[in-house]
Amino acid sequence: MGILNKILTAFRGGATEVGQSIVDANSTRIFEQEIRDAENHLTKAKRELTDVMAKEMQASREVDRLKRSISEHEGYATQALEKENETLAMEVAEKISQLDQELAEQESANANFTAHATRLKDLVRKTERQLTDYQRQLSMVKTTESVQKATASITDSFAGSSSKLLNAKDSLERIKARQQQFDDRLVAAEQLADENSDKSLHDKLAEAGIGEQKSNANAVLDRLKARK
Amino acid sequence: MNIHTIANHLNDLCDKSHTGLQFDCYPIDGEVEVLQVNIVGREEIPVFVSVTENQVLCISYLWGEDEVNQDRRLAMFETMLELNIPMPLSSFAKIDDKYVIYGALSVQSDMQEIELELSVLSDNCLEVIDEMVDYLK
Secondary structure, three states, rough: OEEEHHHHHHHOOOOOOOOOOOOOHHHHHHHHHHHHHHHHHHHHHHHHHHHHHHHHHHHHHHHHHHHHHHHHHHHHHHHHOOOOOOHHHHHHHEEEHHHHHHHHHHHHHHHHHHHHHHHHHHHHHHHHHHHHHHHHHHHHHHHHHHHHHHHHEEEHHHHHOOOOOOOOOHHHHHHHHHHHHHHHHHHHHHHHHHHHHHHHHHHHHHEEEOOOOOOOHHHHHHHHHHHH | OOOOHHHHOOOOOOOHHHOOOOOOEEEOOOOOOOEEEEEEOOOOEEEEEOOOOOEEEEEEEEEEEEHEOOOHHHHHHHHHHHHHHOOOOOOOEEOOEEEEEEEEEEOOOHHHHHHHHHHHHHHHHHHHHHHHHHHEE
């Protein structure tokens, strides 16, 4: 049974009220201590694993060396036999027997290291898995508590001020109305800009003497002179 | 990362916003500090931001249980579940007797990601209320 169940039970039991915790502070601290312990175990297990793997590699190299040495000496023994030097062959055979024994010992040690390393690897994996799960659970408790406290802060803040959270419909309507007003203003501004640009074109045309001409004093004077 | 670094960033944005929205931030005191982020033009529906050990939580209130048309409550739940995945970055939730949408980010997120989160959350909020208004009284 996980922490999710505890959280739900607390919710159902009405623990969502301000000031009431999902899991009491003391058990959260114990839980955090458990996580730290697991982290320490993990570090120790990893260090031990490195050590055992180094020994395993060393033993494995020794096994290889002994195997090479045995096959080398077997060659010598065969050659001695070919040369019918029975005494020398016997001497080499004794050496081989000694090497065989050493090899058996090294292989057994190697197998032990391998088994030990496998056990440690399993332990590391299991501890890591457990640690991740502990951290996930602790994060759930802490997040739940944090959201509850945050909600309490928000509620208090709105209770103590003139502003308040409106209901959803009213809020949306007001936002939409404001947006509409903004859009209307934007359209109006665009229309105004269009009119202004029409005007400036008109001015340029007038300057160039194209289109409707404005009456001015000179023109009036010219007209009067022409009447004479 | 705390609510003050977020507030300073958002308040300093002005016209340099990547989302086209302008933010006004007001820290709210309490056992857990909360940042009330008002979006200009949408002040009625603020986003509340709190920072925990490993995540930044952004929450907007949709409506209270008392606003829900109780005959359509089940249909509302179904719609919420159906919309939960299509709705970008935000999810539905319930805190006490209030329905909310929220987004959670890693505390390692950069400010531009938080800005985007807030803007998408606010857009989602307006759209959700608009779409689901039939479930309300």
